[in-house]
Every structure is written in C-alpha cells, then in structure tokens.
Amino acid sequence: MSEQAADGAKQFLNLIWLGIVGCGIAVFMGWMEVPKPVMAMWEKLNGNSEGEFAKITSLMPSDQTAFIQSVSGMRADYAAAENDMAKGGLRATRKEKVCASLNGATDVEWVGLVDDLSSNGDGKGVLSIKIAPHLTVSTWNNALSDIGQDTLLEPGSPIHTVAASMKKGDQVKFSGRFFQNDLDCIREKSFTLEGSLSDPDYLVKFENLQRL
Helix, strand or coil: CCHHHHHHHHHHHHHHHHHHHHHHHHHHHCCCCCCHHHHHHHHHHCCCCHHHHHHHHCCCCHHHHHHHHHHHHHHHHHHHCCCHHHHHHHHHHHHHHHHHHHCCCCEEEEEEEEEEEEECCCCCEEEEEEEECCEEEECCCCCCCCCCCCCCECCCCHHHHHHHCCCCCCEEEEEEEECEECCCEECECCCCHHHHHHCCEEEEEEEEEEEC
C-alpha cells in the first residue's frame, strides 16, 4: 500500500471513530436515541434480551414472577421520571412492591441464567445469576463486603464445585437466601440510585445450584 493510500485509510478510520464518539455523546446528552437494531444487539450481547429468558419463563415459580414484576416495572418509571425527587421516590415505592411480592419470605428457589463466574483475591467463588433483563442476584465479589454474610462460595464446597463446571448463559435452578434491609426490603448492592433502579443486583447467599 502506498503512503498516500495509507494516509487516506487512516483519515477514513479517524472519521469513523469521530462519528462513533459523536453519536455516543449525542445519546448521552439526550439529543438522539439509540437506533433500535443497535440497542437490540447491545441488549443481546449483555444478556438482557427478552428472548434469552424465553425458555425459562414457564419454569419460574409465582413468587419469582411477582418479584420480577415489582422490580422491573420501576426501571421504566425511573427512565420516565421528570426530576431527581421523583426518581428518589420510586425506590420507596419499589420497596413496598418487593416486600409484598415476597410476603415476608427470604428463602427462594428460582431459575435464571448464569451471568458471572469468577473469584475474589482469596480464591473464593463469585456467582451472579440473571433472573430477568437488567435484574441479577449475586454474591459479593470481595471479602471485606462479605464480612458477616458469607455469600462467597468456598472452594471445595458442593455448590462451588457445581458452579465451577458451568459457563455464562447456562440455564440454572438455584436456592438461596436474601438479606432483609430497611432501604430496599432486601439488600440491593448498587452504590447509586440510578444503578439500583436501572440495573438492580440483589445480594443472595446461594445454597444449591443445578443446571436445567
């Protein structure tokens, strides 16, 4: 390739990059919406496509379905809220809905898709299961946060052995225990209000796990 052609190709790639960055800024500022095909592809890559859950929806017990409805409904309401005060009020509303869906129970036996399988610095297992688009239940990912809750999977334990044989996207049935919490009814791990309402991640101590 000649030097002139190489310079032309470089300029073309720079223009593409600038276009991507420009579109990203426009979406972030709310000046344009992400095209639906692009959004659908992004959701699928991140395991948030409704189609990903089609095979397990019929296997969900009634309490799981009620929980998902109580949490996922708040995501759209958060996006449509007019101001930060309205957004903040949605968390209290969700708490009431979550408590009602669980009816005082903290032990569950649900189904989902494996979302993350990793380890912390001590080699203990970190497990995250997606039970609906933009809704996960998981262990902590570090020993400090896990003090007093012991959600990390101990190496050599039956559940760690089972989890270690799985991969992301596997359909699973699991049992576990939520932790009661004054703010969200049960402990939710996000550090920000936006994260909590848009992509909630609830803390669970997993007890059993099996591939469907």
